[in-house]
Amino acid sequence: MAAEINGSSPGTLQSICYERGSLRLLDQTRLPLETVYLDIKDSSDGWTAIRDMVVRGAPAIAIAAALSLAIEVFNLDFSGTPEDAASYLAKKLEYLVSSRPTAVNLSDAAEKLRSLVLKIAETANEAQTVFQAYVDAAETMLVDDVAANKAIGFHGASHLGSHLENMQKISVLTHCNTGSLATAGYGTALGVIRALQTEGWLEKAFCTETRPFNQGSRLTAFELVHDQIPATLIADSAVAALMKAGVVNAVVVGADRIAANGDTANKIGTYSVALSAYHHGIQFYVAAPITSIDLSISSGDQIVIEERSEKELLHSDGGRGKQVAASGISVWNPAFDVTPARLITAIFTEKGVIRKSSEDAFDIKGFIESAK
Incomplete structure (x- = not known):
């Protein structure tokens, strides 16, 4: 996954700067006078950033939530079964949806990701396979959103x-x-x-x-x-x-x-x-x-x-x-x-x-x- 995916052309503003293992969100509460990016380490940081409107806008909320959990599991030392991994992700996604209830993009993304990991867990031999599938899917959502916006x-x-x-x-x-x-x-x-x-x-x-x-x-x-x-x-x-x-x-x-x-x-x-x-x-x-x-x-x-x-x-x-x-x-x-x-x-x-x-x-x- 390329670092800091750009939405259109060089110099375009980015609210979400991501590469595998790292997520930074532009603190939009400090614009336009200050341009400050916050490091997001896990889903708790993601939940707070969404609730406090550090990141806002329905598509951005969904992607920021998904990627905050991707960062968390990328760095997670987990010893459970594939089913445990899927359950862990499902609970975290439910938690993230509670940050802001009106925008459907967040709940839609969470449901798609939850269904994916539950399906992967049925045939996976280890928890890491489930986590990897989740990270790949969250990254794909980031890429797909840019393409969708340009088509709109x-x-x-x-x-x-x-x-x-x-x-x-x-x-x-x-x-x-x-x-x-x-x-x-x-x-x-x-x-x-x-x-x-x-x-x-x-x-x-x-x-x-x-x-x-x-x-x-x-x-x-x-x-x-x-x-x-x-x-x-x-x-x-x-x-x-x-x-x-x-x-x-x-x-x-x-x-x-x-x-x-x-x-x-x-x-x-x-x-x-x-x-x-x-x-x-x-x-x-x-x-x-x-x-x-x-x-x-x-x-x-x-x-x-x-x-x-x-x-x-x-x-x-x-x-x-x-x-x-x-x-x-x-x-x-x-x-x-x-x-x-x-x-x-x-x-x-x-x-x-x-x-x-x-x-x-x-x-x-x-x-x-x-x-x-």
Whole structure:
């Protein structure tokens, strides 16, 4: 496995730097003013990094979790049976899933890895064979995520480019961070923006600040400036006014979980952006890998929404700075909201574009089956 897999080209930002036996995660809580990488030694370090949002973004969370356990077992002195090894891994994966519950990518990756090691254990002669199979699979997930992101970017940009009509270029608004910092590399929604820029179709990207943790102002703006993509930062509350001004042609956001009907959970504030886009007649797209789709739930009503610390609202700098709100005020701080399928124009995936089967829903199961 090559060291520090790069998502696109030399100089691209990387949130996950991995080579066998070593894992470093970019501490995104310290961006954009400091670039600091933390050494991850085991699954406990991985769990803490995910929970504390050192690493965030649904694809990146899943990969960081898987690789933190890969580092642990790579350096583990284990004397049990293959079945013991599989049980050890299964328990650790269950523990890692508890770090953040809303993003389906983490639980999906954990289930795939758990099934793999249980199957390997049935025929393995020693525990090390099970651990090696796990490490190989976790590394493959890292490589596959980069390829998937680039495919999402291609399909999304191609779709938007085909709808340019009389416009020579397109301006796109995005919410939260969905780029190299939220994935293994390149990005999902921000990957679409990168692909539009590469094709010469992008006029400008607009990114929201994404309160209260400011992923947009701290991270997305950081990536856009780093890649020299023409971009403007706006306050979350300025979205409707910007759309009314007629300078936004499309919205592209990521997803932490997509229900079978197309209802999509994403960073808090996405629903408001979708409602504003609908009111102003602006196309609203979701960009996400197939692993973000959860066919076990029929609608967004079944998605568990994580609630974050009240400090993120009571204090500046996403809860890390001085107090800015009145003492004694109660706080409701959901990390995500659910955008209903009826507000979503289409979904960009690595397998292609999922279009509406009716005015209010998508036939996502049918799309996945036909794409196999």
